[in-house]
Amino acid sequence: xxxxxxxxxxxxxxxxxxxxxVLYVLSLAVMSQAIDHLHPKGMALYLLALxxxxxxxxxxxxxxxxxxxxxxxxxxxxxxxxxxxxxxxxLTVTTIWGALEKFAHIRPMSLFLVYPLCCVFVFLxxxxxxxxxx
Amino acid sequence: xxxxxxVLRAExxxxxxxxxxxxxxxxxxxxxxxxxxxxxxxxxxxxxxxxFETTIEAIFSDEN
Numbered sequence: 001x002x003x004x005x006x007x008x009x010x011x012x013x014x015x016x017x018x019x020x021x022v023l024y025v026l027s028l029a030v031m032s033q034a035i036d037h038l039h040p041k042g043m044a045l046y047l048l049a050l051x052x053x054x055x056x057x058x059x060x061x062x063x064x065x066x067x068x069x070x071x072x073x074x075x076x077x078x079x080x081x082x083x084x085x086x087x088x089x090x091l092t093v094t095t096i097w098g099a100l101e102k103f104a105h106i107r108p109m110s111l112f113l114v115y116p117l118c119c120v121f122v123f124l125x126x127x128x129x130x131x132x133x134x
Numbered sequence: 135x136x137x138x139x140x141v142l143r144a145e146x147x148x149x150x151x152x153x154x155x156x157x158x159x160x161x162x163x164x165x166x167x168x169x170x171x172x173x174x175x176x177x178x179x180x181x182x183x184x185x186f187e188t189t190i191e192a193i194f195s196d197e198n
Contacts, residue, residue, distance in 0.1 A: 074163035074172050133166050 024055035086122030
């Protein structure tokens with residue numbers, strides 16, 4: 001059971017995240033349709049390509065807001081610990097992949113996948129960290 | 135860090151959820167502190183001391 005305050009912080013976090021995820025899907029659809037049908041060039045192409053990255057930046061800001069608004073220090077510690085493990089795992093995987101890509105010429109990994117990969121690692125880390133404190 | 139939270143709580147017949155509500159934290163926080171898996175910050179330790187009308191040293195001890 002979480003405190004009432006913690007619950008409201010969580011609800012706000014989930015509401016904001018949902019909005020950002022909807023914007024992410026919409027921006028991906030708009031960007032790919034526009035590039036396929038309008039064939040933009042130059043600055044227009046750059047701006048369109050940047051469109052799906054903006055909700056990801058917003059998602060990072062939302063996580064920062066969550067951490068600053070979360071007054072339950074234990075819940076905040078769990079989240080920070082999970083994020084540290086998640087970021088560490090992401091850096092490890094991408095560094096190894098980068099080395100293999102550069103020197104063993106394996107298939108390049110899209111940098112666009114780094115954030116979703118980090119989210120998966122943070123989620124997995126959260127499961128492990130929560131079990132540790134059970 | 136060892137603590138007497140469980141005893142103090144039992145003396146007042148409070149559940150972990152009751153204590154969590156009074157402290158405005160999650161029940162998991164109370165459980166983690168009680169079992170010694172999580173050490174509270176100084177402000178939370180003071181809050182606990184005020185709630186139980188005692189001193190921080192009477193609740194927590196640094197022996198292993």
